[in-house]
């Protein structure tokens with residue numbers, strides 16, 4: 001039997017890149033998912049394992065981050081054209097470069113705070129018995145980011161600790177919150193709006209030394225603003241943004257170019273409870 005190689009291409013899929021421009025105190029962010037795919041005279045690696053024409057996908061990924069630092073991202077179209085043009089012009093064997101871009105939208109919350117558009121879901125749960133009922137509200141998928149005012153240091157260093165201490169990092173999380181009402185006499189929609197606002201302002205306005213500290217501030221803010229809430233439970237994934245080391249390419253990275261990692265992520269969970277919170281179960285008459 002004889003086989004021949006049909007269409008083929010290769011590249012790095014889903015380079016998650018966040019770029020922060022810090023001209024003055026008002027930051028701008030660009031959040032991208034970049035995939036490269038090259039094709040051309042690439043038979044040899046498939047047929048004999050000769051890699052002399054195979055620009056590593058790792059190099060393709062590095063180019064994405066390095067170009068973001070060197071040339072910025074005026075638009076995803078321009079950035080994609082520059083990347084594609086580079087691969088085709090610099091690699092003799094590469095005749096076609098496909099570059100796919102996804103750009104995620106963020107809404108501004110403040111000078112260095114943003115919330116990601118879409119994905120947010122309001123939730124509610126009720127339990128009803130013959131003589132009582134109780135209500136929990138919640139939200140999931142509220143993704144927020146502070147591009148400064150976050151530090152993490154002073155932690156124990158054991159034999160397996162490699163994490164550098166940081167005094168200026170990105171803090172980003174997708175808020176997963178549940179709260180328990182201590183009464184059924186609640187203007188539900190207005191209360192939801194206030195709770196959501198309290199969670200956001202707690203995140204934005206807290207100068208954070210840990211996501212745990214931010215969690216407690218967010219929960220406390222809800223209890224402060226909405227007296228009908230007895231308890232807030234928060235699950236906050238720490239959506240890590242690692243500064244990319246561009247020194248191998250002769251570039252610095254003044255906290256501008258980040259790899260947005262999706263897994264694994266820290267998961268910080270906690271409950272903030274009003275000291276005089278009633279037990280679950282509210283009499284209908286109350």
Ligand SMILES: O=c1[nH]c(=O)c2[nH]c(=O)[nH]c2[nH]1
Nearest residue numbers: 152163209210211212238266
């Ligand atoms: O805010 C943080 N809390 C942690 O517990 C933790 N652990 C870690 O690696 N980074 C962070 N950041």
